[in-house]
Amino acid sequence: xxxxxxxxxxxxxxxxxxxxxxxxxxxxxxxxxxxxxxxxxxxxxxxxxxxxxxxxxxxxxxxxxxxxxxxxxxxxxxxxxxxxxxxxxxxxxxxxxxxxxxxxxxxxxxxxxxxxxxxxxxxxxxxxxxxxxxxxxxxxxxxxxxxxxxxxxxxxxxxxx
Numbered sequence: 001x002x003x004x005x006x007x008x009x010x011x012x013x014x015x016x017x018x019x020x021x022x023x024x025x026x027x028x029x030x031x032x033x034x035x036x037x038x039x040x041x042x043x044x045x046x047x048x049x050x051x052x053x054x055x056x057x058x059x060x061x062x063x064x065x066x067x068x069x070x071x072x073x074x075x076x077x078x079x080x081x082x083x084x085x086x087x088x089x090x091x092x093x094x095x096x097x098x099x100x101x102x103x104x105x106x107x108x109x110x111x112x113x114x115x116x117x118x119x120x121x122x123x124x125x126x127x128x129x130x131x132x133x134x135x136x137x138x139x140x141x142x143x144x145x146x147x148x149x150x151x152x153x154x155x156x157x158x159x160x161x
Contacts, residue, residue: 136148
């Protein structure tokens with residue numbers, strides 16, 4: 001039997017396998033693989049927990065967003081109601097103001113009419129007195145004038161007392 005390179009390669013391979021078995025390399029590899037599998041499982045569990053946490057946060061924020069939208073809608077509705085009330089109040093106040101102004105204007109017009117009528121009456125009385133004075137002066141003599149004057153003075157005194 002000739003010792004060729006194939007024989008030495010076979011012996012080296014067997015020694016390699018024996019050395020690997022002696023150093024417990026398959027066990028160490030198994031432990032490393034198990035450790036890596038455990039790490040992967042832990043990472044997957046952590047990822048699942050984080051995902052569930054993220055979904056819970058998402059649901060919470062969606063609920064808060066809906067609540068905020070509802071509150072904003074309620075605030076908007078309240079603001080619209082308040083604006084409508086303010087508009088109605090302003091309209092009523094404007095109408096009342098216009099009515100008061102009209103009443104005041106009518107009152108001023110009536111007062112001006114009364115003043116004008118009074119002025120016309122006063123002027124008419126003055127003109128009538130002047131005309132009567134001229135007519136009486138033209139038609140009466142001194143004794144009649146004195147009698148009329150005394151009669152007028154007595155009437156004034158009786159009215160004053």
